[in-house]
Amino acid sequence: TNSLFKTTLAPPDVIFELTASYKADTDPNKINLGVGAYRDNDGKPWVLPVVKKAEHAIVGDNSLDHEYLPIDGIKQFTEASVRLILGQNSPAIAEQRYASAQTISGTGACRLGADFLYQFAKGPVYISNPTWANHRAIFQNAGFDDIREYPYWDPKTRGLAFEALLDCFHKAPNGSILLLHPCAHNPTGVDPTLEQWAQIAAIAKEKNHVVFFDCAYQGFASGDLEKDAQAVRYFVSQGMELLIAQSYAKNFGLYNERTGCLSIISKTPQGAKEASSQLCKIIRANYSNPPAFGARIVQTVLNNPQLNEEWIHQLKTMANRIIEMRQALYSSLLTLKTPGTWNHIVDQIGMFSFTGLTPAQVKVLRDKYHVYMTTNGRISMAGLNTSNVHRFAEAVDWVVR
Numbered sequence: 084t085n086s087l088f089k090t091t092l093a094p095p096d097v098i099f100e101l102t103a104s105y106k107a108d109t110d111p112n113k114i115n116l117g118v119g120a121y122r123d124n125d126g127k128p129w130v131l132p133v134v135k136k137a138e139h140a141i142v143g144d145n146s147l148d149h150e151y152l153p154i155d156g157i158k159q160f161t162e163a164s165v166r167l168i169l170g171q172n173s174p175a176i177a178e179q180r181y182a183s184a185q186t187i188s189g190t191g192a193c194r195l196g197a198d199f200l201y202q203f204a205k206g207p208v209y210i211s212n213p214t215w216a217n218h219r220a221i222f223q224n225a226g227f228d229d230i231r232e233y234p235y236w237d238p239k240t241r242g243l244a245f246e247a248l249l250d251c252f253h254k255a256p257n258g259s260i261l262l263l264h265p266c267a268h269n270p271t272g273v274d275p276t277l278e279q280w281a282q283i284a285a286i287a288k289e290k291n292h293v294v295f296f297d298c299a300y301q302g303f304a305s306g307d308l309e310k311d312a313q314a315v316r317y318f319v320s321q322g323m324e325l326l327i328a329q330s331y332a333k334n335f336g337l338y339n340e341r342t343g344c345l346s347i348i349s350k351t352p353q354g355a356k357e358a359s360s361q362l363c364k365i366i367r368a369n370y371s372n373p374p375a376f377g378a379r380i381v382q383t384v385l386n387n388p389q390l391n392e393e394w395i396h397q398l399k400t401m402a403n404r405i406i407e408m409r410q411a412l413y414s415s416l417l418t419l420k421t422p423g424t425w426n427h428i429v430d431q432i433g434m435f436s437f438t439g440l441t442p443a444q445v446k447v448l449r450d451k452y453h454v455y456m457t458t459n460g461r462i463s464m465a466g467l468n469t470s471n472v473h474r475f476a477e478a479v480d481w482v483v484r
């Protein structure tokens with residue numbers, strides 16, 4: 084037939100397809116290590132009690148309505164977001180050198196930042212090898228055609244390819260855009276140390292690179308909000324202009340509320356004012372203004388000391404369960420005397436672990452053991468619990484022998 088649209092079939096999204104296959108599997112012992120969402124020890128999603136509390140408060144608040152929000156969202160939300168990532172006493176806040184806008188979660192923050200950079204910076208764009216699968220697509224769809232990869236993962240050490248990374252940033256054209264994960268790198272779970280961050284900052288500064296931090300896991304990575312923000316704060320302390328994308332999907336468990344924030348740290352208040360006006364212009368032509376509910380939840384919690392305390396406690400509950408699962412998996416592999424070294428399982432941080440399992444081994448795990456994970460050997464630690472972790476270790480033991 085003669086369609087007006089010259090379409091071909093686009094490939095399905097790998098992660099969403101993995102979840103669908105897992106759901107269709109009828110084996111009672113199936114294990115889903117694909118999806119990047121928190122599960123409790125019973126394998127269930129967890130609505131944070133503090134989020135429930137805030138929801139009730141919002142629903143009962145008769146002063147709230149469904150009028151349009153401002154183009155850049157709820158001010159109490161964006162201001163609290165900036166304080167969360169930069170710290171209460173950040174000079175960038177005191178000097179009013181930031182522009183921020185509420186976004187459609189972390190993905191929307193990355194896209195808004197990419198749209199801004201497409202107009203006001205030149206590139207090329209550097210993304211890590213490997214990185215979150217969506218990074219390349221987001222920058223491509225924003226119009227960038229020169230997207231390059233910087234070395235990140237060293238398969239030999241199962242750690243950071245630091246020298247190669249520095250060398251790449253050194254050789255990159257002046258004014259390149261560097262997309263960095265400030266904590267809990269997805270998919271490897273490997274982060275630079277603070278000393279290494281300082282070296283990265285020095286090169287970025289020297290070469291006038293534009294740093295864009297994609298921060299999807301603050302507090303979720305280590306259980307410590309300050310520690311997970313230290314890279315960003317260090318760069319800001321060096322007087323650098325940069326972008327920050329924040330997501331509240333993981334650390335508030337607000338996956339489907341699409342709640343996030345994009346901030347641009349400028350050199351001057353005037354620069355921030357201009358950046359803010361340009362962000363509003365981009366948003367207006369895209370989705371006009373953001374939805375309210377998720378941002379209301381987050382601002383209710385962040386701006387209330389009592390609720391904030393409760394949140395930090397619940398955040399630690401999530402982070403600690405994941406850290407315990409790393410320990411449990413590691414000790415099961417040791418007990419089984421599984422060939423190979425596995426200390427990277429406990430050294431890596433955040434939601435994911437890059438196991439080093441090959442695509443062929445991943446396939447056997449799926450076909451024989453009903454374990455679902457991405458082909459690159461990444462597992463979501465949140466999919467493990469006290470009932471399945473040993474079983475998973477036994478499956479890994481079987482495939483690597």
Ligand code: PLP
Nearest residue numbers: 119188189190215269299330332
């Ligand atoms: N950036 C990274 C590195 C991520 O891992 C994720 C989520 O998996 C996101 C951004 C954005 O997620 P969301 O759009 O759900 O906030």
